[in-house]
Amino acid sequence: xxxxxxxxxxxxxxxxGELAAIVGKDKVSxxxxxCQQHGQDESYHPNMPPDVVIFPQSTxxxxxxxxxxxxxxxxxxxxxxxxxxxxxxxxxHGGVSIDxxxxxxxxxxxxxxxxxxxxxxxxxxQLNAHLRDTGLFFPVDPGADASIGGMVxxxxxxxxxxxxxxxxxxxxxxxxxxxxxxIIRTSSRAKKSAAGYDLTHLFIGSEGTLGVITEITLKLxxxxxxxxxxxxxxxxxxNAVNTVIATIQSGVPVARIEFLDDASMDSVNSYSKLNxxxxxxxxxxFHGSEAGVAEQxxxxxEIAAEYGGTNFQWATKQEDRDRLWHARxxxxxxxxxxxxxxxGVIGDACVPISRLAEAIxxxxxDMDQTPIPTYIVGHVGDGNFHTLYMIDPDxxxxxxxxxxxxxxxxxxxxxxxxTCTGEHGVGMGKIDYLRDEHxxxxxxxxxxxxxxxxxxxxxxxxxxxx
Amino acid sequence: xxxxxxxxxxxxxxxxGELAAIVGKDKVSxxxxxCQQHGQDESYHPNMPPDVVIFPQSTxxxxxxxxxxxxxxxxxxxxxxxxxxxxxxxxxHGGVSIDxxxxxxxxxxxxxxxxxxxxxxxxxxQLNAHLRDTGLFFPVDPGADASIGGMVxxxxxxxxxxxxxxxxxxxxxxxxxxxxxxIIRTSSRAKKSAAGYDLTHLFIGSEGTLGVITEITLKLxxxxxxxxxxxxxxxxxxNAVNTVIATIQSGVPVARIEFLDDASMDSVNSYSKLNxxxxxxxxxxFHGSEAGVAEQxxxxxEIAAEYGGTNFQWATKQEDRDRLWHARxxxxxxxxxxxxxxxGVIGDACVPISRLAEAIxxxxxDMDQTPIPTYIVGHVGDGNFHTLYMIDPDxxxxxxxxxxxxxxxxxxxxxxxxTCTGEHGVGMGKIDYLRDEHxxxxxxxxxxxxxxxxxxxxxxxxxxxx
Numbered sequence: 001x002x003x004x005x006x007x008x009x010x011x012x013x014x015x016x017g018e019l020a021a022i023v024g025k026d027k028v029s030x031x032x033x034x035c036q037q038h039g040q041d042e043s044y045h046p047n048m049p050p051d052v053v054i055f056p057q058s059t060x061x062x063x064x065x066x067x068x069x070x071x072x073x074x075x076x077x078x079x080x081x082x083x084x085x086x087x088x089x090x091x092x093h094g095g096v097s098i099d100x101x102x103x104x105x106x107x108x109x110x111x112x113x114x115x116x117x118x119x120x121x122x123x124x125x126q127l128n129a130h131l132r133d134t135g136l137f138f139p140v141d142p143g144a145d146a147s148i149g150g151m152v153x154x155x156x157x158x159x160x161x162x163x164x165x166x167x168x169x170x171x172x173x174x175x176x177x178x179x180x181x182x183i184i185r186t187s188s189r190a191k192k193s194a195a196g197y198d199l200t201h202l203f204i205g206s207e208g209t210l211g212v213i214t215e216i217t218l219k220l221x222x223x224x225x226x227x228x229x230x231x232x233x234x235x236x237x238x239n240a241v242n243t244v245i246a247t248i249q250s251g252v253p254v255a256r257i258e259f260l261d262d263a264s265m266d267s268v269n270s271y272s273k274l275n276x277x278x279x280x281x282x283x284x285x286f287h288g289s290e291a292g293v294a295e296q297x298x299x300x301x302e303i304a305a306e307y308g309g310t311n312f313q314w315a316t317k318q319e320d321r322d323r324l325w326h327a328r329x330x331x332x333x334x335x336x337x338x339x340x341x342x343x344g345v346i347g348d349a350c351v352p353i354s355r356l357a358e359a360i361x362x363x364x365x366d367m368d369q370t371p372i373p374t375y376i377v378g379h380v381g382d383g384n385f386h387t388l389y390m391i392d393p394d395x396x397x398x399x400x401x402x403x404x405x406x407x408x409x410x411x412x413x414x415x416x417x418x419t420c421t422g423e424h425g426v427g428m429g430k431i432d433y434l435r436d437e438h439x440x441x442x443x444x445x446x447x448x449x450x451x452x453x454x455x456x457x458x459x460x461x462x463x464x465x466x
Numbered sequence: 467x468x469x470x471x472x473x474x475x476x477x478x479x480x481x482x483g484e485l486a487a488i489v490g491k492d493k494v495s496x497x498x499x500x501c502q503q504h505g506q507d508e509s510y511h512p513n514m515p516p517d518v519v520i521f522p523q524s525t526x527x528x529x530x531x532x533x534x535x536x537x538x539x540x541x542x543x544x545x546x547x548x549x550x551x552x553x554x555x556x557x558x559h560g561g562v563s564i565d566x567x568x569x570x571x572x573x574x575x576x577x578x579x580x581x582x583x584x585x586x587x588x589x590x591x592q593l594n595a596h597l598r599d600t601g602l603f604f605p606v607d608p609g610a611d612a613s614i615g616g617m618v619x620x621x622x623x624x625x626x627x628x629x630x631x632x633x634x635x636x637x638x639x640x641x642x643x644x645x646x647x648x649i650i651r652t653s654s655r656a657k658k659s660a661a662g663y664d665l666t667h668l669f670i671g672s673e674g675t676l677g678v679i680t681e682i683t684l685k686l687x688x689x690x691x692x693x694x695x696x697x698x699x700x701x702x703x704x705n706a707v708n709t710v711i712a713t714i715q716s717g718v719p720v721a722r723i724e725f726l727d728d729a730s731m732d733s734v735n736s737y738s739k740l741n742x743x744x745x746x747x748x749x750x751x752f753h754g755s756e757a758g759v760a761e762q763x764x765x766x767x768e769i770a771a772e773y774g775g776t777n778f779q780w781a782t783k784q785e786d787r788d789r790l791w792h793a794r795x796x797x798x799x800x801x802x803x804x805x806x807x808x809x810g811v812i813g814d815a816c817v818p819i820s821r822l823a824e825a826i827x828x829x830x831x832d833m834d835q836t837p838i839p840t841y842i843v844g845h846v847g848d849g850n851f852h853t854l855y856m857i858d859p860d861x862x863x864x865x866x867x868x869x870x871x872x873x874x875x876x877x878x879x880x881x882x883x884x885t886c887t888g889e890h891g892v893g894m895g896k897i898d899y900l901r902d903e904h905x906x907x908x909x910x911x912x913x914x915x916x917x918x919x920x921x922x923x924x925x926x927x928x929x930x931x932x
Contacts, residue, residue, distance in 0.1 A: 112715060112820035155660040166658050169635060184907040190816040191848045192632050193885035194621040194671055196892055196900055196929055197911045201667030205660055222717035249578060251688035291757060350656040354578035382657045419659035426662055434662055441650040444918065445663045451917035452910065463662055 008093045008457070009072035011051035019054050019096065022064045027055040027102075038079050038089060038097040042144070042332075044343040044391060044399060045087030045428060050077055050097035057102060059175060059183060059214040066212060067181030069096055073455050076179075078208040080150030081123060083142075085346055086427025088154065088207055092461040098212060100149050106130050107215070114220045115172055115189060120149020120213050136220040139164035142423065143329040149213045154425035155205030159328070162248070162381030163255040163287065164221060166423065167204055174203050175215035179453035189217060202448070207425050208459035210452050224287035228297055229256075229315045229324050232304055233279035237261065237364060237376075239307040240280040241357040244380045246303045248353050252296050256285035257381035261364070264331050264375045264388075271334030272327040282309065282380075283328050285321075331377045332388065339373050339390040345402035347387035348430075349413035350422030356383050359416060363387050363409045370405060372398055384422035411436065426463045434464070474559045474923070475538035477517035485520050485562065488530045493521040493568075504545050504555060504563040508610070508798075510809040510857060510865060511553030511894060516543055516563035523568060525641060525649055525680040532678060533647030535562055539921050542645075544674040546616030547589060549608075551812055552893025554620065554673055558927040564678060566615050572596050573681070580686045581638055581655060586615025586679050602686040605630035608889065609795040615679050620891035621671030625794070628714070628847030629721040629753065630687060632889065633670055640669050641681035645919035655683060668914070673891055674925035676918050690753035693721075694763055695787045698775045699745035703727065703830060703842075705773040706746040707823040710846045712769045714819050718762050722751035723847035727830070730797050730841045737800030738793040748775065748846075749794050751787075797843045798854065805839050805856040811868035813853035814896075815879035816888030822849050825882060829853050829875045836867055850888035877902065892929045900930070 009015075020028045029035070030052045039049030056062045069076045075095025082089060091097060104121035111134050118127060125145045127138050140151060142158035150156070152174065157166030164170065173187035176199075186199035203210060234240035244257055259282055260268065266278045282304070286296040301312060315321045336342060351359045360376065367374040367387060378385030387409055389402035410420040410433050420433040435442050445464045449456075456466055475481075486494045495501070496518045505515030522528045535542045541561025548555060557563060570587035577600050584593060591611045593604050606617060608624035616622070618640065623632030630636065639653035642665075652665035669676060700706035710723055725748055726734065732744045748770070752762040767778060781787045793800075802808060817825045826842060833840040833853060844851030853875055855868035876886040876899050886899040901908050911930045915922075922932055 110818065110820065112711070113818040114715070115818075155658075155664075157658055157660075161658065165635075168658070168664070169631075178910070182906055182909075184910060185905065186907060188880070188885050188903065189818045189883040190850075190879075190885040190888065191819070192621075192623055192627065192634070192816060192850065192888050194623075194814075194887045194889050194891040195885045195896065195903055196671070196908070197676075197914060198621075198634070198664075198667040198671055199907055199910055201664040202914075205662070205664055210663075245578070249580070289761060291761060295755060295757060348660075350658060352576065352579040352581075352655045353657070354576065384656075384658065413656075414654070417655040419654050419656040419661045421660045422656065422658050423660050425660040430661065437654065437661055439651065440648055441652060441665055442662070443648075444644070444650060444665055447917045448663060448668075448914060451913045 007073060008095065009074045011074060011094060011096065015072065015074065016052055018068050019052065019065060022068065023054050023056050023061050027057070029053045038099060039091055041082055041084040041087060041089055043085040043087065044345050044393065045090060048090035048092055050091035051094040053097045053099050055099050055102045059177065062098060062177045062212050062214050063181045063183050065096065065098065066177050066179065069457055070180050070455060073457060075457050075460050076212065077459050078153065078212045080120065080147030081145065083144035083146045084150060084154055084427065085424045086429035088425060088427040088462060090428060100147065103214065109134060111136065113189065115217055116220055117215060117217050118148050119215060120147060122148045124148065124151065131220065135223050137223050138218055139221055140167055140170055148216055148218070152204055152213055152216055153207050155423065157379065157423040159256045159258055159379060161379060162257055163253055168201065170219045171200060171204055171216060172219060173217040174200055174213055176203055176211040177214055178211045179455065179458050205425065207427065207462050209449060209463045210458060226290045226293040227285065227287055227321065228293050229285045229321045231276060231281060231283055231313045231324060232309045233277040233281045233311055235308040237280045237360055238357050239309065240282050241360055241380060243282060243304045243307045243309055245353050245356060247300055248381055250299065250303065252299050254284060254296060254300065254381060255287040256283065258283040258328055259378040259380040259385065260328070260331060261376040264335070264377050267334040267338045267375070268327045268331055271330055271337055274327055277311070283324065335375050335388055335390055341392070342390040343393050345389040345391055345399065345406060346424065347406040347409045348421045348424040349409050349418060350382060350384040351413050351416045351418035353383045355416040356380060359412060360385055362412055366405050366408055370401055372402055382422065383418065428462060431463065431465065473539060474561065475540045477540060477560060477562065481538065481540065482518055484534050485518065485531060488534065489520050489522050489527050493523070495519045504565060505557055507548055507550040507553060507555055509551040509553065510811050510859065511556060514556035514558055516557035517560040519563045519565050521565050521568045525643065528564060528643045528678050528680050529647045529649050531562065531564065532643050532645065535923055536646050536921060539923060541923050541926050542678065543925050544619065544678045546586065546613030547611065549610035549612045550616060550620055550893065551890045552895035554891060554893040554928060556894060566613065569680065575600060577602065579655065581683055582686055583681060583683050584614050585681060586613060588614045590614065590617065597686065601689055603689050604684055605687055606633055606636055614682055614684070618670055618679055618682055619673050621889065623845065623889040625722045625724055625845060627845060628723055629719055634667065636685045637666060637670055637682060638685060639683040640666055640679055642669055642677040643680055644677045645921065645924050671891065673893065673928050675915060675929045676924060692754060692756045692759040693787065694752045694759050695781045695790050696750045697742060697747060697779045697790060698770055699743040699747045699777055701774040703746045703826055704823050705775065706748050707826055707846060709748060709770045709773045709775055711819050711822060713766055714847055716765065716769065718765050720750060720762065720766065720847060721753040722749065724749040724794055725844040725846040725851065726794070726797060727842040730843050733800040733804045733841070734793045734797055737796055737803055740793055743777070749790065801841050801854055801856055807858070808856040809859050811855040811857055811865060811872060812890065813872040813875045814887045814890040815875050815884060816848060816850040817879050817882045817884030819849045821882040822846060825878060826851055828878055832871050832874055836871060838864055838868055848888065849884065894928060897929065897931065
């Protein structure tokens, strides 16, 4: 971590007054509890509170705040819903947390063009509730009810990615406030463009280190005519994962294909009051026409049967499907609730699908060596799996041991042509692995960071160290 | 255009000797004919030959050549197949053209992971011929038998994009030689990643201005079980385009949906010896299972019938489909052959699909004002259409008039929330419109260009002027 804190300006009363003049006095807080709440995400990373939190109401206010920060070299940390997992919101040098939750308007729904323009504070579930009557939906679903701005900033994905793509594939254009306060638009609403460098993708996954995202244009999809979900236990991890590999290679356009290991199924059963078989399990979802869904389901059933997955439990009614996916989405919270007082250290490796069975098997053997309670879940249709360690925050040896295990999994994934993070982002938690993964390309990332944020005020100590 | 030519070094005999020492004497040419051939694409842009052309055999050779160029501030222009349309290959300050056509190996096919690693000189048709026995294919199809490197560099798309996406969606990772000769890899073979800035997308569409692409990992798809194509004439442009809009909005996963106006159909008939009805026409293709294709075809037939498109001509046999798409792909060459000695000035607007009928109607009215022969074709499923003006290269007033008409179409597209170029790229031809489209975001592009190519040796005077 960059410890040259001296280069940053101090947030004093006069500066807080400047901020209040921009956003209004009631939209500025220096209270301990508010600052603490903004220095912490949902993971094990230590709480590093900002000096002040502001709640802007417009892009122009964000721009004025960033300008004021730039003038005094004060760090700026954008904050969405706080559901990130790699310490993205930690204010390593204090500064101003820009909480975008009050910029949560859905600005324009273009039914005919299948797109929507939203402010960054809009939550995923809020968006889909708003869209329901239009017959359209936004598919990217990381589980948590994250803000759209945060999902863009971390290049989130989750279930549904195997069919609809991640944020990377579903953001058409952004409005961004740069590190000097300038406001830009990265692209248009055209479905494709070859007009210059792809700034949209540069800001997707930039984790607040290049600018503050203040408006987002997203792709939408028609709600499928038919949807069908299923849960199926397997005799082993290997059998489950080989079913995934065969399904993807067969080209069946499955919408979701999720893996939970036996430990996860057990805690999900307790937490969500269900009675699924405690075994390595796949959760499926199929989207399409009535005939298409039936055809997909039949093909996948046949593949699963070859690997001993014969006990499909189908859910076609909305409420049954909701219960099923609710259980899947709450796997992390289920694990936390099973081990009260623990925090999660979470691996997020992603490998080419041909290596997935091997990767999960090796990771599981590694995890089985530790006395820490561990779980594996994964968006396995993409080759992405999470290794979850529920650590006692008062026992530093547990954090150390969990992180060492994550590191071994990361190195394995990279050696297989994979990545250290499929969807959680770098934050502070994965920063040490980036050179292993990218080599000298890190220096290109640093050059871009320096070019766009010469004072290094935008979310410092995340993604790249400069 | 930047006229400060003095800042560039001279290609003298000693420097040509340096290049020969790197790539071998027989892989360097300073002959007039070779240099002329490398200063010209397939459009109206003036021939601006490089001083020397080299034919490297490896990434290491490219790196050594770029290093040598950087040491003397000599421009570097990457060259693929020369099929671009906006003057991308013009050597505005002379320098070294790096012809990558001999780096044309297909390095690795990963059947199980649905990806392939290729060198940049591999041609689109070569790749699909190579893949045929694997049951996989690469869908991006700009018509011309372009090089994969060139398709990445210009963010190409074409037919099939409506279903499979453009190059933007289908490149997983790149190896790139930077402006100082460093070699980087932008990403891994993982299907998704949140590990740092998205350098892959930064280089896609960078048109040789940030580095030389020397290796490409592409997504592949299973060859669909069933494919069916159809041609259908419509009573008016409006009826045809409204059929497209309704089809896209219905969510039918059509693989191709292409528009040709009556003039294009007439020249296609002559050129390809066919007898299609001379009317505004849509070309369709459907991919899927037997049942899926039948379902899609039926839905689209119903939509088309509502707009007067009742005379579908179906092609399901491979040879019939090939003839149909061959005709479509040769629309530009058909126009050129109908007006011998002419060159094409080509518009490439792309608008949100809801505005497409209006945009094409206005563009056609504008084109009808000029005595120059004009044509409209389009990848209309994406909202992308080409306005084609066959100009007499000896009559400067025609070039001027055609470019003015293109400019009006560009401004209309931008005012509709669209883009000045859907797929051809900026080159020299669209550079004047970028600020209209992107505003201050251009300055961000310039900052990135300066950060990664401080000497401005990489394909100068393209995309952004610095």
